[in-house]
Amino acid sequence: MIKYSNGKSYSPKQIKKTEDKKTVSLKRHLSSANRGMDLEEDINASNEYYRERDLCLITKRPTPINIVKVDYSKGAIITNAYFEKQSTTDYNGVYKGRYIDFEAKQTKSKTSFPLANISKHQIEHLKKVLKQGGIAFFIIEFVLRDEVYLLDAKYVIDCYENGDRKSIPYEKFVEVGHKIKRGYAPRLDYLPVIEEIYGKN
Amino acid sequence: MIKYSNGKSYSPKQIKKTEDKKTVSLKRHLSSANRGMDLEEDINASNEYYRERDLCLITKRPTPINIVKVDYSKGAIITNAYFEKQSTTDYNGVYKGRYIDFEAKQTKSKTSFPLANISKHQIEHLKKVLKQGGIAFFIIEFVLRDEVYLLDAKYVIDCYENGDRKSIPYEKFVEVGHKIKRGYAPRLDYLPVIEEIYGKN
Numbered sequence: 001m002i003k004y005s006n007g008k009s010y011s012p013k014q015i016k017k018t019e020d021k022k023t024v025s026l027k028r029h030l031s032s033a034n035r036g037m038d039l040e041e042d043i044n045a046s047n048e049y050y051r052e053r054d055l056c057l058i059t060k061r062p063t064p065i066n067i068v069k070v071d072y073s074k075g076a077i078i079t080n081a082y083f084e085k086q087s088t089t090d091y092n093g094v095y096k097g098r099y100i101d102f103e104a105k106q107t108k109s110k111t112s113f114p115l116a117n118i119s120k121h122q123i124e125h126l127k128k129v130l131k132q133g134g135i136a137f138f139i140i141e142f143v144l145r146d147e148v149y150l151l152d153a154k155y156v157i158d159c160y161e162n163g164d165r166k167s168i169p170y171e172k173f174v175e176v177g178h179k180i181k182r183g184y185a186p187r188l189d190y191l192p193v194i195e196e197i198y199g200k201n
Numbered sequence: 202m203i204k205y206s207n208g209k210s211y212s213p214k215q216i217k218k219t220e221d222k223k224t225v226s227l228k229r230h231l232s233s234a235n236r237g238m239d240l241e242e243d244i245n246a247s248n249e250y251y252r253e254r255d256l257c258l259i260t261k262r263p264t265p266i267n268i269v270k271v272d273y274s275k276g277a278i279i280t281n282a283y284f285e286k287q288s289t290t291d292y293n294g295v296y297k298g299r300y301i302d303f304e305a306k307q308t309k310s311k312t313s314f315p316l317a318n319i320s321k322h323q324i325e326h327l328k329k330v331l332k333q334g335g336i337a338f339f340i341i342e343f344v345l346r347d348e349v350y351l352l353d354a355k356y357v358i359d360c361y362e363n364g365d366r367k368s369i370p371y372e373k374f375v376e377v378g379h380k381i382k383r384g385y386a387p388r389l390d391y392l393p394v395i396e397e398i399y400g401k402n
Binding site for chain 1: 223255257258260262263264266276277278280281282284288289293294297298299301322326329330332333335336355382391
C-alpha cells in the first residue's frame, strides 16, 4: 500500500486504475502552494499549443508595471517599480478573425463563485468588448472540485450588475456554463468550447 | 515681428494664418527630446478618444518585465527587474468584432523606412494574426516630414521576406499606404483609415 500525502492509501492496482484522473488531481492538491498559478499556467500552455498549430492566437497581457527608477550603469536594471492595476482583462487574441477577450478566475468555494473576485474595471472593459462585437467570457475554476467552466461575459455582467446575489451558484455554471476538458495537451482545451458557443454567430 | 526659436521671424498676421499647421509642427520640433514619445502618445490619446466614444477598443500592451526581486516590507516594491522583449506587437484590440493588431514605428529618414526597425518576432506575430483572419498593419511616422502612414502588414512582410531592398521607399508609402490625419482630437485619426481599407471585407 502506498500512502499519499492526502492521507489516503492505495494499492498499486488502484493507483494504476485511477491514475489518469486522480494523479492530475492529486498533483494539484499536493502542490497547494502553487495552486494559484495552475490555472494561469494551464491557459498559457494551451495558448502555446494553439499558437504552434495555428489554431488561434491568444496571449496573456503582461502585468502593467510603473517604473520609477532604472539603473543604466549595467545595461538597464529596473531598481524601483510597482505593480499597476490591469485596466483590461488578462487574455485576448484572435480566432477566425474574431476578437477574443477573457479573464481567468479561481475560487476555493465548492458552492459558488464570489463576484467580488471581479473588479469594476474588468466589467467595464468586457462591456466595451461586447459593445464592439467581440467575444468575451470568463474561465472560472472551482479549485476544490477540479472543474473549470467557460461562462459568457454577458451572463456574468448581468449577475454583477442586476443580480440580487453576491455570487454565482455552482449549479448555474453546470446549467449555463460549459465545462472545459483538462488533459495532457492542450492542458485546458477551451478552444472547442469557443467554437461550440460562438462558432455560428 | 516675433522671432521663433527656429530662427524665422513672423508677423502676427502670418502667425495667425499658419498657426494651425505650423504650431503643431513647431511644438514637435521644439520638443525634440520627447519626439520618440510623440507617436506613442498620439496613438494612446486617440485610443482613449475612441474608447470614450465606443468607436473601437484598442490598447497598448504593457511592456513585459521580468521580475527578479520584490520587497514586500513596504507593500510590494519591485527592486530588481529587467525589460523583456515584446514577443507580440504593441497595440491590439477590437473594431466591429474584428481583431485589430498593429505596430507603431518611426524613422528619421526622409526617403525610406529601414526594415531593420522591425524585429523578426513582430513579423512572425503579424503573420499569425493574418493567418487567423485578423486585421494587421503598421503605423509609420516619417518624423522629419511630420507625416504618418498606415501600411498593411501583408505588404510590409512581403518587403521584409521577399524584397531585395533593406528599406521601403517613401514613395511606396505615398503610393500603397494611407496617410493618417493629425489633429487636435483625436490626435491621430487612424480609425477612418481602417474603415476605408478593411471595412468592406
